[in-house]
Amino acid sequence: MNELLENPVFEPMRPKRHLHLVQTSFGDREIYDSIAHCNRCGRCMQVCPSYRLTGLETHSPRGRNQIARFILEGKFKITEPSVCQSLASCTLCGRCTQHCAGKIPTAEHVLEMQRSVGKKRLPVLLQFLFELRPQHPVLFKSLVRLALFFRPAQIWKIMYFLPGFSWLKQIDQLLPAKIFSLDKMLKQEKKLPDNDSFQVIYIPSLEAEFLQPDIAVSSLRLLQKQNRCSIWTNTPCGLFEYVYGDLRQSRRVLRRLIQRYNHVCTSPVPLVTDSLDVYHFLKKAPQLFAGKNRLAAQAEQFAQQVHFITEFFPAHLTPLKSNLLPVQLDYGALFSRESQPMMAVSEQIKTLLQQNFVQCVYTDFDTPSFGYSFTKGNQNESIQFELVKTIARNRAKTILVFSGLNALELNKTLRKFYPAARAVHVVHIADETL
Ligand code: SF4
Ligand code: SF4
Structure with a gap:
């Protein structure tokens, strides 16, 4: 009891639903300790x-950290509508952490609170589909594949109007008109991936595998x-569950990936991803298994x-x-x-690029990604619009993004407001396919 005081x-009776420790730039911290380090x-x-x-x-970020602290101190209820609004509006971008002298991981605090609320935030069927994976x-x-086949x-289009299916329209607007199959594209490549003797493993992100296979093909060419x-196709890593689902499930999925890696690789082999979201999550593997000695050590090595x-990328x-x-970078x-x-x-x-590279400043907006448009549509549009205003002001023609999902999200807004520019992964x- 004293220790709890x-x-x-967040949930003393259900500790496994939460992180044991949060990784910060100043070492691992208990969640309350991490939140209390915010000096406002x-x-x-x-x-x-x-x-x-x-x-x-x-x-x-300051408000969210204070809310988290008040909840833990019993002064606020997590179910208050204003708390839910505050949590839902966070894009989990982590820009606050970058600019905080104490490197407070506010996005992690937000996710910890979301886990207590336990609400599914994506449309029900979409959430179900990803939970199935x-x-x-x-x-x-x-x-x-079936959905993509029936898309034309x-x-x-009739299904847009059925209750619970309106998100199909949103997806339709995001996706390119024609989507090729990655399997077919790989067969056309002269150098197929080598699954027996390899020096590097490539895990394509969900979007690179199913929606923009050109990203996967370019990545593979570059690595080869x-x-x-x-190449490890159709390999979930636990990121979806980490952000939208149950942390226990996220741990299970990630543990399976680590076990597969350890089983296949007897010596260290680089594991490469094309999505910065996935990269950041996999780098957090030790955080998920903190306190579990053997797994924590494996996660650290992984x-x-x-x-x-x-x-x-080549040096030149x-x-x-x-x-x-x-060219401008989108840091989303x-x-x-x-x-x-x-x-x-x-x-x-x-x-x-020298003078043809447009330097972004810290107050410029980035594309909110990883499903934010499905959870906070209006705010997502406003953020994207602010970003497009900056792109237009800079007269940038090419916006380089760090995940396929960002390219889809940003291109949708660019098509509407500034078609002179295009977002590409x-x-x-480096593959010279621009
Ligand atoms: S910069 Fe850091 S310490 Fe300051 S209010 Fe923001 S999160 Fe808290
Ligand atoms: S939206 Fe980004 S900057 Fe704001 S609190 Fe969330 S993670 Fe931090």
């Missing part, structure tokens, strides 16, 4: 997209230039082998065609604006 937790200085406010749009303290990946793949048919590469595709990139210039990604690979590639592109700059 010293270190309150407000330095993070000016970079928080939801605060800048609404001006509400409850929609700021870890247990039945083949069924998931078949259902996605009129029945798809230097290494023998194996996380060290996780890489983002840009880390395999080919200059871009003039009709693609100037879960958990961080200035992650190591993002900053490294940003420097590389800056050196390559950063991997295409």
Whole structure:
């Protein structure tokens, strides 16, 4: 009891639904300790997209940390509508952490509170589909293929109007008109992945595998230039469950991935992803298993082998065609604006393009991704609109993004408000497929 008073937790009776410790730049902390380190200085406010749009303290990182603290101290109820609004409006971008002297991981605090609320935030059927994937990946793949096959048919459009299916329209607007199958595209490649003897493993993100296979093909080509590469398709990693579902399930899925990796690789082999969201999550593997000695050690070793595709870029990139210039980066990604690979590639592109590289400032908006448009549609549109205003002001023609989902989200807004620019995944700059 005393220990709980010293270190309150969100659900004392259900501790497994929550993180045991939060990883911070200053070491691992208990959740209350991590929240209590916020000294309310407000330095993070000016970079928080939801605060800048609404001006509400409850929609700021400082406000969210105070709400979390009051809940743990029993002064606030987590079910209050204003608390739910505050949580739902966070894009989990992690920009506040970057700008905080104490590197307070506010996005992690928000997720911990979401886990207590326990609400499913995506449309029910979409949530169901993603929850199905870890247990039945083949069924998931078949259902996605079936949906894509029927997409051009009129029945798809009729379904927009059925209760619970309106999100289909949103998906339709996001997706390109024609989507090729990754399996077919890989067969057309002269160098197929080598699943027996390999030096690097590539896990395509969900969007690269099912919606934009050109990202997966470019990533594979890039990796095969230097290494023998194996591809692990239809491999869930636990990120969806971490953000939208049950933490216990996220741990199960990630544990399975780590076990598969350990089973297949007797010595360290780089594991590469094309999505910065996935990269940041996999790097958090030790956080999920903190307190479980053997698993924590395995997760630590596993996380060290996780890489983002840009880390395999050649030292010298080919200059871009003039009709693609100037170039701007969109830093939208879960958990961080200035992650190591993002900053490294940003420097590389800056050196390559020089005056044709548009430097973003910290108050510029980024694309909120990873399903934010399905959970907070109005706010998502406003943030995207602010971003497009910056793109238009910079007269940028190409916006490089760090996940396929960001490319889809941003291109939808660009088509509507600024069709002169186009968002493309950063991997295409190295594969010269721009
Ligand atoms: S999160 Fe950091 S920057 Fe923001 S108010 Fe707290 S201490 Fe200050
Ligand atoms: S993660 Fe992003 S949206 Fe959430 S509080 Fe921090 S800056 Fe604001």
